[in-house]
Amino acid sequence: MEEFLEHFKERTRSEQRWLSDVYEGVRRQLYPLISSSMGLTVEQLTLAVLSKVQRAVGSEVTSLPVSYRFVSLSELTREQHTACCSSLSWSSAHYREQARKAERALPNYKALPRDNILLMGYLCDGPAAGASDGVWWVRDAGGSVPCEMLKSSPLWLGRLMFFPTWNYIPQNAPAGGGTAAGYLELIDPPVCVTPEPMTFDPGGSLTEAMGVKRAAELLGQRCDVQVCVSGQVRAISPLLLISARRFFCLILSEEDSSVPVLITEVKHQYWRQTVCVGQYICISAVRVCSLRGWAENSVLSVTAQSRLHPHVQLQENTEDLETHLMDTDSQTHTDSHSPDAHVTSHAPDAHVTSHTPDAHVTSHAPDAHVTSHAPDTHVTSHAPNTHVTSHAPDTHVTSASCSATPVRTKHSTIISYKGLVTKVLNAEAGLYEIDGKVGLCLAYQPVQKCGGGLRPGTEIQLHNIHFLYRPSPFAADVVLCACLRSSVQVTAFSPLSSGFETAGTQSSLQRHLLEKNLGASQYLWLCYCQGVIKERLCPRWVREERVCVVAGRLLDCVCDTEPKTNRKRDIYREMLQEAHQCPVTTYYVSWPSVVLWSVRQLCDWMSSEVWASLSLSSLLPPAATHMTGVELNALLAWSADTVSLTKAHSQPLLLVGVLELSSVHGTLQLRDQTQTLNCVCVETDQSGARTTNISTAWLGCLVCLRRCTLVMERFMKTHFPSWKHLDQPSYITHKHCRVYLQFCVGDLIIISPSAAMSISLMEKKRDQTHRREDGEISNRREAVKRGRDDDDDDAQSSKRPLTSCVSLIFRLQSKQGVMFRNSSVSDTRSHSHRLQLSFTARVTSLGDVQCWNIDPKNRRMQERETDGQNTEMEMHFVDVCVRWFPILHPGSLYRLIALNTKDVSVLKAESISVKGGVKLLSNPALLINNQWKIHTLTDTQSDVPAVMTVSEVLHSSSAPEIVSFYGVISQRITLQEDTGTKPSVQSVTVSKDSSVEEGLKVRLTVQDPEASGQMIQVYVDLSCCPYTPGLLPGASLLLNDFQRKVSKACNVYCRSLPISCVSVTGLGSVGSGSGGSQSPPPMMLLGDWASGGTQQCIVGQVKGHVVCVLSLRLQWMCSLCGSIFRQGSCSRSSCDCVSAVFQAEAKVVVEDGSGEAQVWFSSDTICELLMLDAGQWEGLQRHVRVKGYVRVYTRGHNMMCDVDPEDSLVQYLCCLCSSNTVCRQINLTCRQRAQRTGKSQLRKVCRGLTEFISKFPPALQLHCLQIHTDTH
């Protein structure tokens, strides 16, 4: 050390300190690795280092860069946790200028901070001696770091180098915990510190270098000689690692012939970093061999003796791209070697002139090997994007036959491209953005170490890359896709820091790509899907490592129309075969285009669509013009819209979510991390299906839905005085909506099954196998294996954790509706009663409580479970336990499980305790604990309790007061709030819960699906229970425990009781449901109708004759208070309403030969009854306006009026009513107004001059719904 410092006596103290640091660093880190053959001392080596450092600093040779500290590689990787750059040669101004420029280009990123570090080491082709991995590494005595260079030379291998300018990029996730915690980007070429003795052995005479044409001929002959081949590099494959063997290929070309060269020798693999496309090279000692993996085709293969001789060649013809030629400026640094003849150069002319193979060989005269380096002349620069514009979409179009919308396929073009990486879209997926608009997909190449240096701000050059135009709606319009024949070369490192750098390990996405041999379009969709799942379902429902599996299943689901190509990738063919073919040669145009909406997106869309699609007038019937405000507003109070999922978006939509139960709504829900959405789910969509058997196994399943109905229900409080004011939204005082989904169980596609679903599938499969062939054990094993799936370790009994539990099997007899009730459980803390959601189910337990060591979930019932006695009991579901409501179905079998206990008494039902000497007569009851689980057992549905039909409820004389029946909704009307009476339980106030629709009472018209014309009105009070979705026209319902009532007019109707329960069993939809799909009402004979049978009709068609008009009333009514409106004002003095509606009513006798009926016509049918045209009808209304009210009626044989019989209007009406225009053949659809009134009537009948008194059955009272004009 002292001797060394002797040289610098005149230096300052600080300089001397710096010098001794450098000396110490060299001694420790560099000297131990130097070849002894060099015969250098530490002092000599340090002096050599110093001379290079000083030269790098530049002009001021005398000063020492004392601000730069010597750092060993291990220190660098250990201590440098942020990306940085260091340069001896840059001035601060230069650095700042460069940083500013880079930040301006990509404003989202900051420039790399500068650090002053002296970095030196040996350039090697592996992290340690003998561990070549084809990547450049810098090594010193204490450690090693991989590095990237823009251009490199084989001459640098194993030499001690000083690195003047570089970036260090630490990796956040060190791969495999190795030392590679980051990597270096060597910006300026490294400087050789020591003059190394010439160790380079040409290995084969270069004088015999043959051209590509000749070599190609040699391939055909398969002769076993070692030759030296030279040519231009046309393509380079990435470094591949296949079954522990690492290799890469080159394609050398000359004019139109080419030869593949395989580089399998471990020690030559670093060549991959030193050659680039367009360069002329010469490889010695290659031999011909046949490649098994490529159908025994012949290739050239390097041998251990091979040497790479890069030589400079100006290319003019091939690609109009800038090509960096290595070895140019590096030569200035490896000064001691420049005169040597390692680098051969073909004079450009030699290639142009020599066309024949022979001439080619001879043209390589020895003098041609003289190096000729005119460095800069080889670099030609081109505008980066010139290639893109020239590639208009290639129009090779075919169509895949089997999908609904034809999927277009296209051929990609192969181009070269130069650009700037502007964004790392998804490093894991190998997706980048170049120049702000072009996508780059590297997924078809093996992952590069350190991400290949592709950071925002990196300039790259791509060769043999596929140009895809609109391969996917989820990627840029132009996507460049690299395959195994493409090469990605960094031409300038990014001066920017991009935050996270992910280590290059193969992602599961890329593994999936390989396994499934996906096309580019599908892969891009997969990446989109993966991002979506990560965001919406991970980690709560999908574990991070399973995201890709789930995405893959969704892709399968989306592509199921596409025939699967299970062809494996043939990598050799892909890399080497002329007439290039690879997975991206063809691609689908914008397919798959399926969009994945989150639950929130769907909800938002529905919530906006529900009001956007609202047209008030379309909600009203034609008769709305005759309605008073009250009638009108009642019709506007509720309306609904249904949209099929397929119609909601221009692209096909897919919903993905997890099925769960809601304890707030007592409904099934679909949810993801963004939101939850209520669902109505039925088993089949055939109307009249009577089961809603979604089983518990579905809970927790990750499902996707392609087909379902989006339902949007609107609730409005409006105060429109009349229909004329509909365009004034100020009359809407309140509005809100409810949105939910409707689907059938059959439309659910399982993406990831729940544990219970796995068991259920496994058992189903096992059953099938048993049934098919009992003996075939192998089949069963397979079935079991398949059934288990890969998801659920729970399904594997051997792995199941031991959890003691007790269980009880029960069959559900019936259930009440969910409702807010005073909880029957006394709260020990406070004695105040609370309103809680609850329902009670009547069940039969099929045995005794059983003990288990393992949670049986929904596994098949064992014999012991049903051994005991059947007991009737009640189960109380209170508070959050009401979530079980949607999956409990009458007639089904369930297993109730209490986990973590061996105490069988917890599931024992108790008789209700005796209080104050009063004993309740009821079954023993069990209060369901919210920790308990309920599982549907597979062999269910044996005894579905019988229910009545609508007709039976209507006409059965023995019908009980409490009835259960089924039917189809044909109409739903909101009953106006009865402001006078408060709901009975209001005092304990139902919390302002969004689940409840306050004060909502509806009237449902329920039709008998098997007997058209049979319908019943059902009054349902929805004010004390969570809102029931799915009560839409067309929906099939199961109505349990409703009260059957008979009105004063002898009409049978039903109303809900607190115990009543409505279940939707078939889906309804607005538009198609109400009447449209129903069969027309039956044709009725009036005699039959009047006599009334057991199957008496409520609605029917009548063909008859108008005998006479009994009465006709025409009036103008105040639309607000309903009083007569006369001469422009309401007749009620206190009312200042100015709007009036015209109303009319007629009572007509219709006879059809078999009998007669009194038919009532209302405002909307009278015009047609009187056969008036629109003008006459208008005129009539105008005339009535003066008096406000006219009524004519039949007395004896004449029509008359009580007031003003001489009035011309009265005269006209009397005349009209008795004319043949009105008294004519007529065809009507009628509804019965009232059922049999019981008493017969005595009536006078005149026959000629004789008068009889006769007993008549009560007249049939009908209301005309429609007049059919075609009376034939």
Ligand SMILES: [Zn+2]
């Ligand atoms: Zn390709």
Ligand SMILES: [Zn+2]
């Ligand atoms: Zn009024």
